[in-house]
Amino acid sequence: MKRLFLFLLLVFGLGLSAGAHAAEKVTVFAAASMKDVVEEAARQFKADHGGDVTASFAASSVLAKQVEAGAPASIFISADEDWMNYLQERKLVSVSSRRIIAGNALVIATKAGGAGTAADLLNAGRFAMGDPSNVPAGKYGKAALEKLGLWDQVEKNAVFTENVRVALQYVSRGEVNAAIVYASDLAAAPDLQEAFRFPASSHQLILYPAALVGEGSAEAKALLDFLSSDVGQAIIRAKGFVPAAEAGS
Template sequence: MGMNGIKAFSIVALVLASMVTPLSAMAAGDRVVVFAAASLKNAMDDVAAAYKRVRDADLRVSYAGSSTLARQIEQGAPAAVYVSANEAWMDRLENNGRIAAASRIDLLRNELVLVAPVSSDVRATLDASADLRSLLGEGGYLAMANTDAVPAGIYGRQALRHLGLWDGLQGRIAQAEDVRAALALVARGETPLGIVYSSDAVAQADVRVVDTFASDSHDAIVYPAAVTADADTPAARNFLAFLQGEQARRLFRKWGFGVADGE
């Protein structure tokens, strides 16, 4: 190849490089990774699908316990939007500068319920006279999400303590990694009772609600959402705005959630 040919080839290579690099950067900027509490799975899957129908977006959602997700964000996981099942884990990220504080919103509300397998005939009223230990039967366990770290488990522990039932259930609680894992134990009949969110009961046909815990027996169940500080992009902000729109709200209501402003 002559000198003129080499120069021509170099110019073409430089032009191609200048075209490829911005396109790659744009693709990365348009990608939105959402970290969402496990209890949101059915609803958020629907919301994500609806979003992709109106926007050409590279949207990916990862589900786990709120505590697990928050710790992953602290360790540098590439989440752009975080939706927690309680305020404490969002507070922790905000205090550590891990979210864009101005983006934080209260998105959803939920209720806490006692569930049993759909074939069970167990009946109970959740008050101080409830004898859940007897209802568990010989060797039976009460399924709960981790009561030290996972929001559903923390709310459940608060409610049981409020009713004076917590101490009597020690040694009879099966703690799961998140609320959906606790729900699965009941749905499969591995435990006769479980404490989950109302929305979880809506999502699982193999369980039924025995009773609902009074709202004053535990902290308010609020799902805050925010854009993370390391991925505060227009694409992330757009998805957060979509979560607050009427189309998303309809889907959240369908799966048993209340919207945070009560509408």
């Protein structure tokens, strides 16, 4: 009887351990502009490593506040360094794990046939852009327009959105004439084109920092390393981003 009890205890204990391991998953909180990268990386990571990955996409500001409120994120990927700094100052991310995984460029997207200077495109009617008060793409866009001396002219035409993907949807639906978005976002909008690219000198470098939330599980560390690997960086390039080594950080 004693041997049977020990055997059952061992089997039960192993079952619990296996179940706990199977339940372990990585939850990525990523800027909306990183949606295609994270989804493809998650697919390849699962195929190569067998790990389950779930993801939540929104503006970096929204996600950072959710992490601050205790949301169960494993990795945070921000569209700028400010919101990563926000979490780092609150000791919510692992400083040693923090790294730049990608860069980007800022463009004006329109439907086919749109062309001209930034002034031409943005003075022609309403245009969409991320809210400059909290969306990184909006902050970069406003800074670029101020640098070019256009903000005071075109601000009245701006429709502020919660992230870049919504700005693109407005153009696709014909609700606005153009949108200020990241170059990478056009890869997910085949019906739109790049009508103008802002000079890199008109705004700060567009960098995407990533870090573990808390100390991070082994699976989360593996996924973060995967994003920095040659395979992960190839995904980043294929989705229209600039690989970390070329981002100028």
